Amino acid sequence: MNARSNGIVPAPIAELPWKLMLLLFCLAGFGAVVLYSAAGGSLLPWAAPHLLRFTVALGLAIGISRFSPDFWKKMTFPIYGAVLAMLILVELLGQIGGGSQRWLNLGVITLQPSELMKPTIVLTVALFFDRLPASKLHTFDAIWPPLVLMGFPSALVLLQPDLGTTITIVAGGVVVAFMAGLPMRLFVGAGAALAVLAPLAFFFGLQPYQQRRVTTFMDPSADPLGAGYHVNQSAIAIGSGGLWGKGFLDGTQSHLNYLPEGHTDFVFATMAEEWGLVGGIAILIGFALLFSWGFRVALRSNTRYGKLVAAGLTTTIFFYVSINLMMVMGLAPVVGIPLPFLSHGGSSMLTIMICIGLIMSIDRKPGRRGGAFSS
Amino acid sequence: MIRFRRGNKRSKPARTVSGAQQEFTFTRRALFVGGVQGALGLALAGRMAYISLAENERYKLLSESNRVNLTLLPPRRGWFIDRYGKPIADNRADFRVDIIPERVTDKQATVRELASLLDLSDEDVTRITKELDEKSGFQPVQVASGLDWERYAAVSVRLPDLPGVSPRQGFSRRYPAGAAVGHLIGYVGTANKEEYDKNKDPLLITPGFKIGKDGLESAFEDSLKGKPGAKRVEVTATGKIVQELTTRSDIPGKPVQLALDVDLHHYAARRLGRESGSVVVIDCQTGGILTLASMPSFDPNSFSDGIGVSEYAWLQQDDHVPLRNKALKGLYPPGSTVKPMHAMAFLQEGVKPTDAIICGGGRRIGNRFFNCWGNHGRTDMARGIYQSCDSYFYHFAQEVGFEKVAAFAHRLGMGAEFPLPVTSQFYGTVPSPSWKQEKYGEPWRTYDTVNASIGQGYYLANPLQLAVMCARLATGKNLMPHLIMDQEPPKPESLGFKDEHIAYVRSAMKDVVNGPGTAGRARLPLDNVLLAGKTGTAQVVSLSVGDGKNTRWKYRDHGLFICFAPYDNPRYACAAVIEHGGGSGAAYPVARDVLTYLYDKRKAMDSLLALEKQWGGDIQQRMASDLALFRARRGNPAPDGSTSGGDAASSQPAEQTT
Known part of the structure; x- marks a missing residue:
């Protein structure tokens, strides 16, 4: 994963996991593009802060990765x-x-x-x-x-x-x-x-509102103007996007406010309306690459702590992604979980990047090779 | 992997796990977790592909119907115009406010707010609240119509706080003649749930759209309806309009021209005054119905605006049954009005006009003596008609045989159901030996002939039939009554009467009014037009209850009158029936004034206005004051039943349809 130093770029920078960072940039950048559209073609109030937050959080992740897994263990x-x-x-x-x-x-x-x-x-x-x-x-x-x-x-x-x-x-x-x-x-x-x-x-x-979310999930059309509204509108946004989408800035569900939370929890629907199935598959592939990186780090790590942490954190990010997507596509109740790298929101971005930083740390220091079995 | 599993099995008896085994377990389980994640990822991709590819069309449509708000513009309803092009029902541009129940968040607060903005009465509020509970989904509930711009604007600016309230500019139905045309034209109203459920036409739940509910409004629904316009606008989820996309204007419904002379009709309705009765006028050249008035009636204007509870209750409790079209659905024993017709029947069967009998205050028919209402001495056909001698008709009906008389009555339209675009007509009975046998399984008796010969007994007819009978008798032509203006005048066939017979009957009927007859006061106040007519009195109860005049209203005799004018070249035929009028004297002044109106409007109006002064105003004024009185009386809970007007049901005339 790590790029080799070629002598021109200083070693600390050359050592950064550039492929991973490119992947993250792609995901967050795509998120910014979607947020730009969700704001009606404006960097504010979402796209620019989103990119800024991502940059800061990425810096934090790199900072975290500079500490060894042993440090985090302590x-x-x-x-x-x-x-x-x-x-x-x-x-x-x-x-x-x-x-x-x-x-x-x-x-x-x-x-x-x-x-x-x-x-x-x-x-x-x-x-x-x-x-x-x-x-x-x-x-x-x-x-x-x-x-x-x-x-x-x-x-x-x-x-x-x-x-x-x-x-x-x-x-x-x-x-x-x-x-x-x-x-x-x-x-x-x-x-x-x-x-x-x-x-x-x-x-x-x-709570009653939680019960309603679950019953609505079972049959969203039963209450199309109440609790089922989110799910229905989300399905309409995704479904109407088709294969190629309605085109950048041309989504009507999001721009006319039919899609609630189009910049946070339901950002995937906003994206799918304008970018279609192609955009959705691109995002799924992006996440698949991220998770396979996480599991490879886990398998490559030689310490039990490192293995468990890397795989566990990867799964934590996976939970975000899968629950969010299932919710957006009407396969799970609406539970208010954002989509990493795309949803606008600080706390989740921070959490995700902490996870990434910790996995990067393990990636950098897989630990002493030992034991009877090699992978 | 296989090797590892074996190792695991080998170590099992020890129940302990080594570090190396843990690492294998981890690898295996991590791969499992990763596999599950991959599978879930594929499932999500599949789900998304399903939504966006397989169901794409459906969701595209849903997204489009989200984005585009198609507002139907209710078509302007076709007018009803009379034979001269005068509007009977037209549309008035107005501002209106409706509520869409589905979109209202707080019904009570909304109604309260609207009540204060629009100055609604308590009764309106009750009606709106009731309708809000009854109607479903997107069926609009009318709050108010005919608003001025200020009130409309007052609601419009508060729209953001009043979800579900829909103010619009539109048209509402107007009936210039008001209650006078209520029974004939019917009224319009918003579609009810059953009507909407039939084919879910979205037009039916468009605020401001109304369909014909009764009378001709309902019968000509298809051609009056027109085609709605549509306005497509792009809207946000909160209903804010982003841009207008396209607008297609409505295609107004086609007008329906009636053969009616609405001024005459209106005059007739007014002339009926406080009586319960009906007037029918028929054009003797075409058979076109010029007037089909039935009073008292309801005001279709208030029905079309959504009638108030108390107004409806007021109409229902009235013993003059304002909710029934008496011209078509009132059935009365025709009484002596059938005598000229029976005389014509005798002529057809060979009776000579000069054939006479002696009326000695009655006559022996078979082995019984039957009374006449007077003692007419020697009576020929003309005298029999203008003096309305019962004995004459007893005798010749018996001689000719009533089966033949009845067949003749049918030819003149008695007992007939005419092909009219109305919801229903009661067509009464012409009794005959064969009819009685079939209906009751009993043989026809002499007294049946006696009763039927003077229009009593089983005989029943509605006022329209009487007018048609009179018109056919007067012209000798098979006139067909019709409500719709004919494109080219119909040429009615002759009924095959001899001219001299027609002239004889006309002359005898002229003498009823202008000679030594029973209705001298029916003479037209005109120099050049002579009226020919025949009176009739129909007993409601047997004479044991009273003499039919000075008794309680509901026991009084019905007064009937048929007539035509001018007598020698009939142009108009008319029938007037006054329920419980106490005899024909109540009916013929009405017919006289109505026919006068056709020739001299000034003179007719003068006599009407004088009468209306006594009655307490014209129809509208009287209805308003009566309703106010009713409301006031209902307001304080006076003990019911003590008043004589309480039992309305018993006073209805006998109804029989065979």
């Missing part, structure tokens, strides 16, 4: 503690302010701790399994600590209430645990239990 629990503290703080501020709150205003930047928890939980669970002696993998000691580690932040985020983020956090931890080698029957059993508990949770655990 920092994992402190970071976990800090983010958890922020979640509690947000909850308390919400209680005092009398309403649900998800953001921490730090003056220059508003932080959404639940977003930060997504990569953090991956690091934390990965670290736990790194430390867990191989002999204990099939014991109860391998199960309860990750559950506790995931439990606290999930409960706090669920209180906000933010079901989508909760699911992403839990899923991130679970996938790491899965790849760490917990017995398969646990996952099969948990899946079966979920199938039983999900209906119960639906009726007793969800």
Whole structure:
């Protein structure tokens, strides 16, 4: 992946993963183009800040990648503690302010701790399994600590209430645990239990607006002007785009405001209306390249921590992409998860780039080659 | 991989996992996770391809129908005009406000706001609220029409706060003659749910569009309707218009010209005054219906605007049944009005005009003595007609046989249903021996002949039939009554009467009015036109209840009169029926004034205006004050039933359709 230094370009710059960065530039650049159109042919209010944010976040990612995986390994629990503290703080501020709150205003930047928890939980669970002696993998000691580690932040985020983020956090931890080698029957059993508990949770655990999102997902046309509106309009935008799309700046669903959230959660529909199936496939290929890079880093890494983190973070980004696209195409309920690199929004961009930065870090320092098996 | 699995199996009994095995597990599971992700990615690509390729057409259409708002412009409805081109129903440009129930967020608040903006009455508010609950989806509910520009503008500027409210410039139906044409023309109204569900024509739920609901408005719906115009505009999701794309103007409906003389019709309706009755005038040259007035009636203007609850209740409780077209659906024993016709029947069967009988206050028919209403002494045909001697008709009906008389009555239009574009006509009965046998399975008796010979018994006719009978009798031609103006005058066939017979009957009928007859007061106040007519009185109840005159309104006799003028060259034939008028004396002044109007409008209007002063104004004024009174009485809950006007149903005339 790394470009070789040819002597003219300074080594630190030549060492940057240029292919990856080109890919990210393409995705974010395409995002900016779509946002430019969504604003009716204007760089403001979305396209320019989007590019700026991307640039800053990419810088942050490169910065993160400059620290070795060992550093992040040491920092994992402190970071976990800090983010958890922020979640509690947000909850308390919400209680005092009398309403649900998800953001921490730090003056220059508003932080959404639940977003930060997504990569953090991956690091934390990965670290736990790194430390867990191989002999204990099939014991109860391998199960309860990750559950506790995931439990606290999930409960706090669920209180906000933010079901989508909760699911992403839990899923991130679970996938790491899965790849760490917990017995398969646990996952099969948990899946079966979920199938039983999900209906119960639906009726007793969800807020009415969340229930409506789920029922609407089942039949969007049942409530075309209410909760099903987003899904219907999104499908109309994508479907009317056809193979080649209506053309840049020619989307009517987005420009006439039929498509709600056309610059954030439903940015893919905005894109698909103007760029058609071709644009959609291009984006899917872009993400596929990104994920395969992430998994290759994981497989190439020689440390257990590195492997779990790289694969876990890749999966975290994948969750964003897949849930968002399923929602936009009417395959999942509307849960308010943005599409990485394309949706306008700071917090998610930050999270994604932190993930990228950490994977880059592992990419740079795969660790000492050792063990009996080579890949 | 295979090797690894074997290794895994070998280590299983130990229940422990080595670092190397963990690495393999990781690789295997990471590949699994990656595989799942890849599969999901492919599924998403497939889903997107399905939406954007397979369902592309459908979604394109949906996107287009989002973007383009097609506003139908309701076509202007075709006019009804009378034989001289005078409008009977036309359209008035106005401003109107409707509510689209589907789009309203807060019904109560919206109605409240509109009520204050438009000064709506409580009753309007009740009606709107009720309709909002009843109507579904996009069916518009009319809030108000005929608004002036200020009020229209007041609503228009508040539109952003009033979702679902639709102010427009449009046309509303106007009937210049008001209640006078209510029964004949009918009225228009917004389509109801059943009508819309039939073919889901979007025009039917376009605000301001109305369809014919009754009478001729309903019968000529197809040609009156016209074709809607359309305005295509590009709109945002919030309804803001981005640009106008195209506009196609409407094609107004075709006008329908009636044979009616609307001024005459209106005059007749006014002349009926406070009575419950009807007047029919027929053109004796063509058979065209010049007047088909039935009063009291409803005002089609207020029906078309969405009638108020109390106004409808007021119409329903009225014992003069303003909701029934009595000219077509009122059935009355024709009484003595059939006598000239029966006389003509006798002539056809060979009875000589000079054949006479002795009326001794009645006559023995078979083995029974039947009373006449007077003692007429020696009576020939002319005297039998102008003195309306019952005995004469008892005798010759018996001699000729009523089967033949009845057949003749049918030829003159009695018992007939005419091919008119109306929703229904009650066509009554002409009794005859064969009819009775079929209907009741009983033989015809002498007293049946006696009763039928003077238009009583089973005999029933509507006023239109009486007018047609009179016109055919007067002209000897088979005139067909029609409502639509004929393009070229029809040439009615002769009924084959001898000229001298026609002249004889005409002359006898002239003497009813101008000679020693029963209706001297029916003489026209004109020098050169002589009216010929025949009175009729139809008993409603047996004489035991009263004498048919000085009793409760609903027990009084019906008054009938048929006539034509001029007597020697009939131009117009007329029938007037006054329900419970207490005898023919209530009917012939009306017929007289209506025919006077045809020759001397001034004179006729003068006598009408004098009468209307006594009655308390013209139709509109009386209806307004009556309605106000009704509302006031309904306002304070006075005990019901104590008033005599309460039982409306029992006073309806006998209805029979065979």
